[in-house]
Amino acid sequence: xxxxxxxxKEILANTSFGNNAKLLDxxxxxxxxxxxxxxxxxxxLNIEEHYNIKVNDEDVAGxxxxxDYQKYITEKLNxx
Amino acid sequence: MIGITHxxxxxxxxxxxxxxxxxxxxxxxxxIHNKVGIVNVSVKKTEEGTAxxxxxxxxxLEKKNSIDRxxxxxxxxxxxxxxxxxxxxxxxxxxxxxxxxSCACFxxxxxxSGYVYGLSIAKSFMENNGFKHGLLFTxxxxxxxxxxxxxxxxxxFGDAATVTYxxxxxxxxxxxxxxxxxxxxxxxxxxxxxxxxxxxRGVFNFAVKYIPVDFKHILEINNCLKESIDKFIxxxxxxxxxxxxxxRMDLDPSKVVFDIAEYGNTVSSSIPxxxxxxxxxxxxxxxxxxxxxxxxSWASNIxxxxx
Numbered sequence: 001x002x003x004x005x006x007x008x009k010e011i012l013a014n015t016s017f018g019n020n021a022k023l024l025d026x027x028x029x030x031x032x033x034x035x036x037x038x039x040x041x042x043x044x045l046n047i048e049e050h051y052n053i054k055v056n057d058e059d060v061a062g063x064x065x066x067x068d069y070q071k072y073i074t075e076k077l078n079x080x
Numbered sequence: 081m082i083g084i085t086h087x088x089x090x091x092x093x094x095x096x097x098x099x100x101x102x103x104x105x106x107x108x109x110x111x112i113h114n115k116v117g118i119v120n121v122s123v124k125k126t127e128e129g130t131a132x133x134x135x136x137x138x139x140x141l142e143k144k145n146s147i148d149r150x151x152x153x154x155x156x157x158x159x160x161x162x163x164x165x166x167x168x169x170x171x172x173x174x175x176x177x178x179x180x181x182s183c184a185c186f187x188x189x190x191x192x193s194g195y196v197y198g199l200s201i202a203k204s205f206m207e208n209n210g211f212k213h214g215l216l217f218t219x220x221x222x223x224x225x226x227x228x229x230x231x232x233x234x235x236x237f238g239d240a241a242t243v244t245y246x247x248x249x250x251x252x253x254x255x256x257x258x259x260x261x262x263x264x265x266x267x268x269x270x271x272x273x274x275x276x277x278x279x280x281r282g283v284f285n286f287a288v289k290y291i292p293v294d295f296k297h298i299l300e301i302n303n304c305l306k307e308s309i310d311k312f313i314x315x316x317x318x319x320x321x322x323x324x325x326x327x328r329m330d331l332d333p334s335k336v337v338f339d340i341a342e343y344g345n346t347v348s349s350s351i352p353x354x355x356x357x358x359x360x361x362x363x364x365x366x367x368x369x370x371x372x373x374x375x376x377s378w379a380s381n382i383x384x385x386x387x
Contacts, residue, residue, distance in 0.1 A: 016115070016320070016323065036111055036115060038115050038116075038284075038320040041280070041281050041284045041285075042284075042288075042320075042324060044281070045284070045285055045288065045289075057281065
């Protein structure tokens with residue numbers, strides 16, 4: 001399954017961050033653009049359900065941008 | 081049929097402000113008001129305890145309703161912070177209220193799902209024994225186990241107690257119940273060395289994954305349509321959890337109650353505090369209640385107005 005930045009924006013838009021997600025660039029820092037800690041919890045869960053993967057607690061500190069998530073999810077999917 | 085006749089609540093007047101602690105917790109007004117949804121948490125006086133808060137809830141009940149103490153046949157107290165391990169706190173309440181010697185008393189150890197569990201236990205116990213007058217208390221002084229440096233818990237939990245008067249001539253009948261437990265996740269909310277620890281992500285995932293599934297089940301077993309429910313009262317964990325459940329369950333937001341900004345998440349008391357107010361609206365013919373939390377556990381019911 002291909003992981004696109006637009007897919008991730010759609011998933012993030014499903015949190016209370018809403019359509020602001022559509023305005024993000026791939027390399028923007030989500031926290032600096034206003035995605036708060038509770039939106040991130042919802043984002044992680046939506047990613048897990050959409051891609052059927054586990055977003056590990058120990059990995060999330062390194063996930064700052066949509067590009068980071070794209071790479072992380074792609075690697076998880078390739079692990080199989 | 082045993083059901084709910086009246087509810088009394090006691091919320092201590094003491095408050096700790098989250099706004100005043102926003103710098104300490106590296107947060108802001110918008111997050112406190114619109115995401116957590118808790119501006120102040122209630123805090124009891126040092127000398128107050130589980131039983132004394134329960135007694136104050138009963139005094140509030142008596143102020144508004146005529147209760148004949150001599151008729152009370154059972155009291156059940158939901159708490160995970162009893163005044164002592166021995167004796168059970170319900171016996172202390174029994175003594176303080178000078179209830180009849182024939183009155184049964186016991187505590188039940190449950191957290192945020194405890195009120196709904198307690199309704200089922202009380203109904204079964206009373207109907208099986210032919211009782212007509214019972215009291216279900218909730219009283220959990222979490223301020224005794226909160227680390228006030230811990231943002232995860234200190235901004236959320238407040239102290240309160242409630243009492244629900246159950247009789248055979250109720251204002252609300254109880255429908256069929258659902259229950260559940262994910263015991264393998266029990267460390268998500270745990271008290272160690274007398275301090276509460278909470279994995280916020282774990283609680284969030286648990287609630288928003290399991291409660292929508294349970295909701296379909298309870299509608300089915302009660303032969304009830306979602307549209308016929310007038311009010312949805314979830315355990316008042318935080319605004320974000322309630323908002324996310326509202327969205328995931330595709331509920332009408334005007335029917336979903338969130339009203340804890342001034343006192344916080346009061347554990348097993350959160351549902352009856354809200355229910356006390358909602359019971360006064362005659363338009364609430366059908367009320368969904370759902371408690372979830374420590375265990376991890378949940379319990380749900382649908383209440384039906386009798387008049």
